[in-house]
Amino acid sequence: MHDYKWLNEYCLNRFGSAKALEAHLPDARTPxxxxxxxxxxxxxxxxxxxxxxxxxxxxxxxxxxxxxxxxxxxxxxxxxxxxxxxxxxxxxxxxxxxxxxxxxxxxxxxxxxxxxxxxxxxxxxxxxxxxxSDITGLWQYLAKHGSQMGGMSAPRFLRMVGKDTFIASNDMVAALNAQNIIDKVPTSKRDQAIVQDVFNQWQAESGRPLCQLSAMLAYTVNH
CATH class of the missing domain: 1.10.340.30 (Hypothetical protein; domain 2)
Incomplete structure (x- = not known):
């Protein structure tokens, strides 16, 4: 997999400047x-x-x-x-x-x-x-104990309330597939753990919230 430096440089090239990139990135709420x-x-x-x-x-x-x-x-x-x-x-x-x-x-x-x-x-x-660092564990908890919170409903709910999470959008999955990390939406615990590890590494390298890393990764997919 690519490191955060590659991800950051790709997005900087796409948007032209750090200021333009930051304007396109979401923020998470504080605890x-x-x-x-x-x-x-x-x-x-x-x-x-x-x-x-x-x-x-x-x-x-x-x-x-x-x-x-x-x-x-x-x-x-x-x-x-x-x-x-x-x-x-x-x-x-x-x-x-x-x-x-x-x-x-x-x-x-x-x-x-x-x-x-x-x-x-x-x-x-x-x-x-x-x-x-275990946000997919929260996805799984919400899906297990909540009603109709399976699939991508749990992460999308968390994004709506402002909890820091990545979202397995089509673009994000395509970007991970391009790096041979996963080849489909991560619905199994195994695939979610793989994606969690990738984001944890990028988070450690960059200090950025997961939601921003998720958006940056999606931006690497050409339309």
């Missing part, structure tokens, strides 16, 4: 900022990610104020009490996206967030404290 996010906002973002999956994001986003209303501002303590009858009634509400499986995931994820918060003080504390 303190992640801790400050309330559990209801984590639940709202988790639900937003679930409903965005497979749908046009702008369609889901336009309906989100109605979701905030029918799910009580995504207060986990309230949402967790929503039973099957309540969800069936929501299936008649034309203001929201009426997908029963995704609707059912919301109270399930409310319980998940409450369980984590009970153990760690808050869901934000749990997210903030998880080491980025």
């Amino acid at each position: 303190q900022q992640l801790r400050a996010i309330s559990d209801d906002r984590y639940l709202s973002t988790m639900a937003l990610r679930v409903f965005r999956a497979g749908l046009k994001h702008s369609l889901v986003d336009a309906k989100w104020p109605a979701f905030e209303q029918v799910f009580f501002g995504f207060d986990p303590e309230k949402v967790v009490l929503m039973g099957a009858d309540h969800l069936e009634r929501l299936m008649q509400d034309a203001r929201i996206i009426r997908h029963l499986g995704k609707l059912k995931s919301v109270p399930r994820n409310a319980q998940f967030i409450l369980d984590v918060a009970h153990e760690h003080g808050s869901f934000g504390a749990f997210i903030a404290d998880w080491p980025i």
